[in-house]
Amino acid sequence: MRHGEMVGQLRGREPRSGLDSQKWIRAERRVSDRARDPEPFSDWSNGHLFAATLRACPRVGEMTARRSPIGRRTTCLTVAMNEQLPSIEFAFPGPLRDRLLSAIQSGVKTATSSLLREYEVSDESLPVVGDRGAVIDSNGERVAVIETTAVRIVPLRDVPLEHALAEGEGYSSVADWRAVHSDFWNSPAVRAELGEDFELTDASLVVLKHFVLAH
DSSP, X not given: OOBTTTXXXXXXXXXXXXXXXXXXXXXXXXXXXXXXXXXXHHHHTTSHHHHHHHHHOGGGGGSOTTSOHHHHHHHHHHHHHHTTSOEEEEXXXXXXXXXXXXXXXXXXXXXXXXXXXXXXXXXOOOOOTTOEEEEEOTTSOEEEEEEEEEEEEEEGGGOOHHHHHHTOSOOOSHHHHHHHHHHHHTSHHHHHHHOTTOOOOTTOEEEEEEEEEOO
16 A cells, blocks of 8 residues: 555564564663673674674674774664554655655655545555554665654545644645645546546545654
8 A cells, every 4th residue: 555645554573683672772771771882792792682682683783993982782772662563655666765765864745645535445544643654765675763643534625724834845825735636536547546446536535644753
């Protein structure tokens, strides 16, 4: 499913280490404690926490050698925790997704739109305030985390200008917003997901989601 411009949420992968969420929280606190006590990296690397982190985050080997030991293990643990979040995809991979991601990371884009129909055909739960998800770039990498701050469901004809502006894509009116989104929702790729029997009308229900960049 793709909703918003569009956003699609996928199920997150289970932690490779098998640690539950509470253990990750305790582990993160230990990392913070270590950051205040810069002991030799080789000493701590023999500990169980770092071994578990390596199992959960094999990409630690891809990190630049310029990072400090503390930076390596803290960043890796953060990546491992983010692996548990559901994935969010804006539009399809390519220039549009890249522009939307840039707007999110700069703080310009703080809202997105989805047809309720998209949730129905994908059998996905509606977003709720406090939900977090990892945003995927065109290469399939998780590059940002956003948190839902507000959710409304309104007919297409009632989408307010405030929401259109919050999408951060340069819309000057609701008419501009609607024209762009209608073209997208009526595109062959999206129609294939919505089903041949779906017709976009003034009464079509739209899920308006506002969010903040968590990290």
